[in-house]
Amino acid sequence: MTRHTAIEVIPSKELEKRHARCRALLETHAPQASGMLVFARVNIYHLTGTLGNGLFWLPKEGAPVLLVRHGIERCRLESPLEHIHSFRSYGDIAKVLHEVDSPLGDTVAVEYSGLTWQLGELLRAKLADKTFVSCDTILTLARSVKTPWELAKLRLAGQRHHESLHRELPRLIRPGMNEREISHRAWDVFFARGHSGILRMNAFGEEIFLGHVSAGENGNYPNHFNGPLGVKGEHPATPYMGYSGTVWKKGSPLAVDIGFCLEGYHTDKTQLYWSGKADSIPDSVRRAHDTSIAIQHHVAERMRPGAIPSEIYREAVQMADKAGFAEGFMALGKGKVPFVGHGIGLGIDEFPVLANKFDAPMEAGMVMAVEPKIGIEGIGMVGVENTFEITENGAACITGDEYDMVCVE
Structure with a gap:
């Protein structure tokens, strides 16, 4: 089997800095949230080192998780994250995160601008027991x-x-x-x-x-x-x-x-x-x-x-x-x-x-x-x-x- 090599792998310490900044901002702007769900591809890249097709979960405490619909092999080549897993639909999110011991809490900060209205409504339906708040400001400030x-x-x-x-x-x-x-x-x-x-x-x-x-x-x-x-x-x-x-x-x-x-x-x-x-x-x-x-x-x-x-x-x-x-x-x-x-x-x-x-x-x-x-x-x-x-x-x-x-x- 062909062994592929990534063009660049972002250093783990670099991602840890970015995650720490987001978590500090989360504490300030959405202290009630258990973590943040990120959907926009560029923000996923910023926090993982790969332009993943899926979503990224950054809990307030615990291991971050990248969930991928397609291209998981590439994500694992390019990102140093420990937890990179497949998923098919928003209905799988809670289950997969629970299985890797990084569960969603009752309140979740969500990147509203990373979803269309249609997908936002779908997410709300699939996670009906969760309360959503925005993490858009957090991501904007983190990248600034x-x-x-x-x-x-x-x-x-x-x-x-x-x-x-x-x-x-x-x-x-x-x-x-x-x-x-x-x-x-x-x-x-x-x-x-x-x-x-x-x-x-x-x-x-x-x-x-x-x-x-x-x-x-x-x-x-x-x-x-x-x-x-x-x-x-x-x-x-x-x-x-x-x-x-x-x-x-x-x-x-x-x-x-x-x-x-x-x-x-x-x-x-x-x-x-x-x-x-x-x-x-x-x-x-x-x-x-x-x-x-x-x-x-x-x-x-x-x-x-x-x-x-x-x-x-x-x-x-x-x-x-x-x-x-x-x-x-x-x-x-x-x-x-x-x-x-x-x-x-x-x-x-x-x-x-x-x-x-x-x-x-x-x-x-x-x-x-x-x-x-x-x-x-x-x-x-x-x-x-x-x-x-x-x-x-x-x-x-x-x-x-x-x-x-x-x-x-």
């Missing part, structure tokens, strides 16, 4: 602070991300190419540097493919995606990446807002390009871009352990207003988004968000994408986005330290 093991992956992703967009892509693109051609060049560069070919979102129903490649006024195009940069995309059915019918013309900006994913972990970066020499950039465009860089610098200076995200957001808005860019800051008109940055990790959109009502203090180990952008009517969108690691000494950029527009002739 990265371990040294995770940070090492993110730093490497950030390094490759910067090399791709700031150094390599400019050599392969030129004015006269359409957005789709530029998108394909970006894929070539990314894949050559280990991009995993997938970007994940946590928000229900949200999708992303590569990111946004927007030439000229397409940077202000109306957008379904919850972000400032507009994108026309491939087609109304797939409004992602770039449109083959839009050519990047001389004397206009090109905004490339695309994420890099390495071994499941994402960094986010926007690089602005200008088609022409630096002295051809209009003063209004230059000033808007410089203002975005200044806002990014201020936000990075303020992101320290104990800082309040909502306060940082309001300061960024005030800076844009004072510079005369209130109307275009974080998009024009109804496309404006009410944030200036977001957590990032196993998903593009993680906690916390630099926005109003996010008042919990920031912590060392959080990783944030900061994206101040300014839409300019009739021209497009300029600005920056980079990914920062919050340390005890402040925020450190992990996606490069060169933020100006790259001129391509």
Whole structure:
């Protein structure tokens, strides 16, 4: 029989750290619960080291258990967990967990966002004697602070991300190419540097493919995606990446807002390009871009352990207003988004968000994408986005330290 070897096995000590954090948060946010049932595949990966098709049980005390519908052999190759077992239906959960001496208690914390309404109702019917509370907040907070093991992956992703967009892509693109051609060049560069070919979102129903490649006024195009940069995309059915019918013309900006994913972990970066020499950039465009860089610098200076995200957001808005860019800051008109940055990790959109009502203090180990952008009517969108690691000494950029527009002739 063939003996298979896993590409990577997450260290047991790494999982123990993550489990301990979840248990501490469980004690704070759902002390009545006996443990938590996790259903979303990415959260299962975070807590087991394998993208298991099933569910994960983390009891408040005792052994964690991964229950798998399909692919149990792969799960056992990739995860160091002792208890990995098969199950067929939600009706088997209580029985299997009891048999491995890790039973459900009377109250169970459940990942509500990891189930459709239909499956949630089915779970409730199969575990009718249990009381459910949510563990969504617990999982969100647990993932928001990265371990040294995770940070090492993110730093490497950030390094490759910067090399791709700031150094390599400019050599392969030129004015006269359409957005789709530029998108394909970006894929070539990314894949050559280990991009995993997938970007994940946590928000229900949200999708992303590569990111946004927007030439000229397409940077202000109306957008379904919850972000400032507009994108026309491939087609109304797939409004992602770039449109083959839009050519990047001389004397206009090109905004490339695309994420890099390495071994499941994402960094986010926007690089602005200008088609022409630096002295051809209009003063209004230059000033808007410089203002975005200044806002990014201020936000990075303020992101320290104990800082309040909502306060940082309001300061960024005030800076844009004072510079005369209130109307275009974080998009024009109804496309404006009410944030200036977001957590990032196993998903593009993680906690916390630099926005109003996010008042919990920031912590060392959080990783944030900061994206101040300014839409300019009739021209497009300029600005920056980079990914920062919050340390005890402040925020450190992990996606490069060169933020100006790259001129391509």
